[in-house]
Amino acid sequence: MNAVAREPWREPPIGLLAELTHRCPLACPYCSNPLELAARERELSTASWLRVLDQAAELGVLQLHLSGGEPTLRTDLEAIVARARALELYSNLITAGVGVSERRLEALAEAGLDHVQLSVQDVDPEGCDRIGGFKGSLRRKIAFARAVRRLGLPLTLNAVVHRHNLDRLERFVELALELGADRLEVAHVQYYGWALANRAALMPTRAQLERSVEIVKEARERLGDQLLIDFVVPDYYATHPKPCTSGWGRAVIVVAPDGRVLPCHAAHVIPGLVFANVEEKPLRWIWQESPAFQRFRGLEWMQEPCRSCPRREIDFGGCRCQAMQLLGDPEATDPACTLSPHHARIMATAEAEASAPPPPFRYRRMEPVPA
Amino acid sequence: MSFARDDRLAIARGVRVRFDPVRNCHVLLAPERVLFPCPTSVEILGRLAEPRPFGELVAGLAAEFDAPEEEIARDVEALLSDLVAQRVVRVEGRSA
Ligand code: SF4
Ligand code: SF4
Numbered sequence: 001m002n003a004v005a006r007e008p009w010r011e012p013p014i015g016l017l018a019e020l021t022h023r024c025p026l027a028c029p030y031c032s033n034p035l036e037l038a039a040r041e042r043e044l045s046t047a048s049w050l051r052v053l054d055q056a057a058e059l060g061v062l063q064l065h066l067s068g069g070e071p072t073l074r075t076d077l078e079a080i081v082a083r084a085r086a087l088e089l090y091s092n093l094i095t096a097g098v099g100v101s102e103r104r105l106e107a108l109a110e111a112g113l114d115h116v117q118l119s120v121q122d123v124d125p126e127g128c129d130r131i132g133g134f135k136g137s138l139r140r141k142i143a144f145a146r147a148v149r150r151l152g153l154p155l156t157l158n159a160v161v162h163r164h165n166l167d168r169l170e171r172f173v174e175l176a177l178e179l180g181a182d183r184l185e186v187a188h189v190q191y192y193g194w195a196l197a198n199r200a201a202l203m204p205t206r207a208q209l210e211r212s213v214e215i216v217k218e219a220r221e222r223l224g225d226q227l228l229i230d231f232v233v234p235d236y237y238a239t240h241p242k243p244c245t246s247g248w249g250r251a252v253i254v255v256a257p258d259g260r261v262l263p264c265h266a267a268h269v270i271p272g273l274v275f276a277n278v279e280e281k282p283l284r285w286i287w288q289e290s291p292a293f294q295r296f297r298g299l300e301w302m303q304e305p306c307r308s309c310p311r312r313e314i315d316f317g318g319c320r321c322q323a324m325q326l327l328g329d330p331e332a333t334d335p336a337c338t339l340s341p342h343h344a345r346i347m348a349t350a351e352a353e354a355s356a357p358p359p360p361f362r363y364r365r366m367e368p369v370p371a
Numbered sequence: 372m373s374f375a376r377d378d379r380l381a382i383a384r385g386v387r388v389r390f391d392p393v394r395n396c397h398v399l400l401a402p403e404r405v406l407f408p409c410p411t412s413v414e415i416l417g418r419l420a421e422p423r424p425f426g427e428l429v430a431g432l433a434a435e436f437d438a439p440e441e442e443i444a445r446d447v448e449a450l451l452s453d454l455v456a457q458r459v460v461r462v463e464g465r466s467a
Contacts, residue, residue, distance in 0.1 A: 090400035115402045
């Protein structure tokens, strides 16, 4: 089907995930960045990013997620935020909050930043340092969160949870309340890229998962409107997979630090896809017509059991990257789905990993790591 | 949910409403959320950029649409309850 010319895709994207840099002071073993990180020399210039935002707004993008790596390492972040504001894009800063001064934050707020999402690796200082591979991180994060609230910016705490910090989930809720966060995102690790390389070190047991579901339910009932809690369950333990990125090429555009444009931040694991670069092609063409974005749109590419499944337009067969990474076939039913013939085997491996003692982390680092 | 005349209402923190020329409609933007509000919601949200008592909101709308206040209050109340439940509008001093 790759060779068949297809109609350009007319629906506009909702969000643009701008991975401004892969540089980051932290080294989380579940980082969603690719194993092969882009060096600083390959990062887009300020002018290129501003052009990307102009093109994105014209294409219909409404929300801009400024991510990385650590986006605040870009000294031109204020200029990028200011352009987003001028274009009426809703800007969301996704940060680890360890090296950002209050003055810097103030400049970003003045430039028109709409929202801050702060990652907290653990509520225990030692755990936080161990997961992020950075000393004194929790203290800095808390100071950063307070500065965000002092400036009146809305704040989301993002808690990525796994076997090492799940037993402290209640304290994540307390911390969010204490810091005056508007939202708490409790996201179980999704196993792509670095996280897949660290799966045995991170995978929770089923009992841990079930407990986290209980805690979130209880906190939601108790806190009502006081704190909005978003919860992402690990799809290994789910019945059906998530509609990853709301379907391939349907809602989100990812621009990598070097200017390559992807339908999902993990899409580089799928062999044979060529990702166009914003330095060479307009964003509109990349979104509407480029082969990588067209590849898994529609339903024609699907195999059984997805092809004839009533849920095929709800979850689009799950994650293409996960199908690729676990089964070697990007068109297969996501093995997180209980209807996949491979589900039982994959689950058995994951559960065995979860109940064995955790191996050491393989930290996310810039240096090329031997495979 | 019902509102008293002096309940102060405002658009929730982090929420923005704007016109989107690409989709040719208003959009409501919030952290990790995009909604497509109806024209009446847009009108109400526009008036709640600054905190405002419920009574004043109703009086303003009644004047604009030349309708009795009781009628407006009834219609607006239902819609506002919805917006509060969706955390788009907050009632000052009230958490749930
Ligand atoms: S997940 Fe950790 S290492 Fe990766 S970008 Fe975020 S803070 Fe940095
Ligand atoms: S078979 Fe495919 S479409 Fe059906 S629920 Fe599973 S992943 Fe979704």
